[in-house]
Amino acid sequence: MDLQEAKDKVVEDFSMFDEWLDKYEYLIGLGKELEEYPEEARTEDRLIKGCQSRVWLDSEKREGRLFFKADSDAIITKGIISLLISVYSGRTPEEIAGDDFAFLDEIGLKENLSPTRAGGLVSMIETLKRTAEEAR
Amino acid sequence: MDKGKIRRMFPALGVKVYGRDLVYLDNAATSQRPQSVVDKWVQMSTETNANIHRAVHALSVKATEEYEAAREAVREFIGAADRSEVIFTSGTTASINLVAFSFGERFVGEGDEIVVTEEEHHSNIVPWQMLCSRKKAVLKVVKVTDDGYLDLKHLESLLSERTKIVAVAHVSNVLGIVNPVKDIIGICHAKGVPVLVDGAQGIVHCGVNVQDLDCDFYAFSGHKIYAATGTGVLYGKKKWLDEMPPYMGGGEMIETVTFEGTTYAKSPQKFEAGTQNIAGAPTLIPALETARILKETEDDSVLKYVLDALMKDGRISLYGVPRGTKDKVPVFSFSVNGAHHEDLALILDKMGIAVRSGQMCAEPLMDRFGVTGMLRASFAPYNTLEEARYFVKSLDRAINMLV
Numbered sequence: 001m002d003l004q005e006a007k008d009k010v011v012e013d014f015s016m017f018d019e020w021l022d023k024y025e026y027l028i029g030l031g032k033e034l035e036e037y038p039e040e041a042r043t044e045d046r047l048i049k050g051c052q053s054r055v056w057l058d059s060e061k062r063e064g065r066l067f068f069k070a071d072s073d074a075i076i077t078k079g080i081i082s083l084l085i086s087v088y089s090g091r092t093p094e095e096i097a098g099d100d101f102a103f104l105d106e107i108g109l110k111e112n113l114s115p116t117r118a119g120g121l122v123s124m125i126e127t128l129k130r131t132a133e134e135a136r
Numbered sequence: 137m138d139k140g141k142i143r144r145m146f147p148a149l150g151v152k153v154y155g156r157d158l159v160y161l162d163n164a165a166t167s168q169r170p171q172s173v174v175d176k177w178v179q180m181s182t183e184t185n186a187n188i189h190r191a192v193h194a195l196s197v198k199a200t201e202e203y204e205a206a207r208e209a210v211r212e213f214i215g216a217a218d219r220s221e222v223i224f225t226s227g228t229t230a231s232i233n234l235v236a237f238s239f240g241e242r243f244v245g246e247g248d249e250i251v252v253t254e255e256e257h258h259s260n261i262v263p264w265q266m267l268c269s270r271k272k273a274v275l276k277v278v279k280v281t282d283d284g285y286l287d288l289k290h291l292e293s294l295l296s297e298r299t300k301i302v303a304v305a306h307v308s309n310v311l312g313i314v315n316p317v318k319d320i321i322g323i324c325h326a327k328g329v330p331v332l333v334d335g336a337q338g339i340v341h342c343g344v345n346v347q348d349l350d351c352d353f354y355a356f357s358g359h360k361i362y363a364a365t366g367t368g369v370l371y372g373k374k375k376w377l378d379e380m381p382p383y384m385g386g387g388e389m390i391e392t393v394t395f396e397g398t399t400y401a402k403s404p405q406k407f408e409a410g411t412q413n414i415a416g417a418p419t420l421i422p423a424l425e426t427a428r429i430l431k432e433t434e435d436d437s438v439l440k441y442v443l444d445a446l447m448k449d450g451r452i453s454l455y456g457v458p459r460g461t462k463d464k465v466p467v468f469s470f471s472v473n474g475a476h477h478e479d480l481a482l483i484l485d486k487m488g489i490a491v492r493s494g495q496m497c498a499e500p501l502m503d504r505f506g507v508t509g510m511l512r513a514s515f516a517p518y519n520t521l522e523e524a525r526y527f528v529k530s531l532d533r534a535i536n537m538l539v
Contacts, residue, residue: 024486054508075479
């Protein structure tokens with residue numbers, strides 16, 4: 001699945017739900033499915049600044065592509081980072097750095113999170129982009 | 137007055153969020169405002185707007201009368217002996233900073249000690265830390281017990297000849313436990329130590345009579361007791377206020393100004409430099425009247441219902457467990473085993489319930505209980521038993537989604 005297809009799939013998945021509670025349940029599910037985060041990567045420098053709950057993001061470059069792992073102590077936040085990883089993990093740094101992340105507006109994620117949480121989402125996006133820039 | 141009629145006094149209580157009736161349980165952060173407060177603000181802005189205490193023209197005289205009538209309303213509400221002991225500030229934070237600065241300038245020196253408690257809001261900690269670093273004084277901290285009570289024996293042991301002031305919450309914004317401030321003041325006064333009471337929460341649920349309490353300072357915010365934001369009060373005993381230097385210099389607070397030197401006005405003007413909150417302060421008149429009505433009609437049915445529901449739920453750890461219901465106001469902070477407070481707040485929000493999650497500006501208290509944050513539901517007298525039931529039911533649903 002290329003990047004556009006992955007984003008389209010998320011938009012389609014979200015469109016199945018009318019209620020935001022259902023969307024949260026979906027995110028909670030994604031959070032629970034997230035691959036276990038390595039204990040040794042639970043470090044201060046991998047914490048994403050600007051989130052109210054703690055979010056760790058670890059990245060690795062293999063064969064020109066970036067692979068991400070993440071964790072959070074709050075499950076909805078974990079679901080959000082899990083969603084981001086499902087779309088962006090395994091892409092090239094150029095793809096990630098050059099992306100507009102507009103599909104997140106399309107599913108209404110940003111405006112439906114509390115202001116502090118939306119700030120956290122913005123921080124997550126910035127961290128992904130910065131990581132990609134640095135890996136170029 | 138019945139609850140329906142009371143609720144209709146507050147336009148914001150009729151708001152809908154996500155198509156649901158708003159259940160506003162973040163009253164410890166700020167209360168909603170009654171229409172009478174909004175009307176007062178509008179009246180001050182549209183009919184009576186002029187700067188106070190300065191001009192002889194009709195509008196200024198009227199505005200000054202309203203502003204001073206608010207001072208009298210506060211004096212009466214808190215039972216102060218004299219209006220000069222009531223200083224208007226921008227809120228509790230400003231009130232405490234004023235004391236920490238002015239009292240500190242006059243009475244605190246190197247090696248002196250200030251006593252606060254583990255359960256204080258940051259605004260009753262940081263101003264004292266700043267004073268201590270300015271004066272090379274030492275901050276001492278009274279411990280909180282596991283059930284959320286102040287350890288009075290510990291307090292007593294901390295008092296020394298170097299203790300200059302004790303600053304303590306009337307009611308903690310997290311624990312909701314009513315502190316025995318009268319006993320605390322008795323203990324401190326017996327050793328000649330004055331006491332500042334942070335009344336931000338206490339003024340709403342307990343009320344206060346500062347003469348009966350015999351506190352030296354009492355600080356509270358207008359916006360938590362239905363008045364406009366940016367209003368606040370510092371009560372101080374005349375004997376202290378007379379001795380304390382001004383906090384800020386500027387207009388209004390002077391007697392005479394020359395480049396050789398300036399003499400200051402008496403309290404309260406001494407502590408009210410610059411243009412005051414002309415439209416805001418008078419809203420304390422209808423706000424305190426509302427508080428009186430609400431307090432008369434408040435019963436403990438919501439407190440008892442929520443307390444019982446949270447206590448008997450094995451998944452929930454409540455912080456601030458009262459030894460008797462009289463010790464507790466309806467401010468409930470808790471954590472849920474296996475569910476993050478932020479997730480819970482986010483889900484409750486979508487159910488129309490406004491609660492607070494996080495550290496509640498009391499990081500040392502979070503550390504005390506070994507948590508990164510809590511969930512807090514804080515009720516006002518206008519909240520109903522139906523809302524309390526809906527909250528408990530919704531909380532259960534939210535927990536089941538997460539755990």
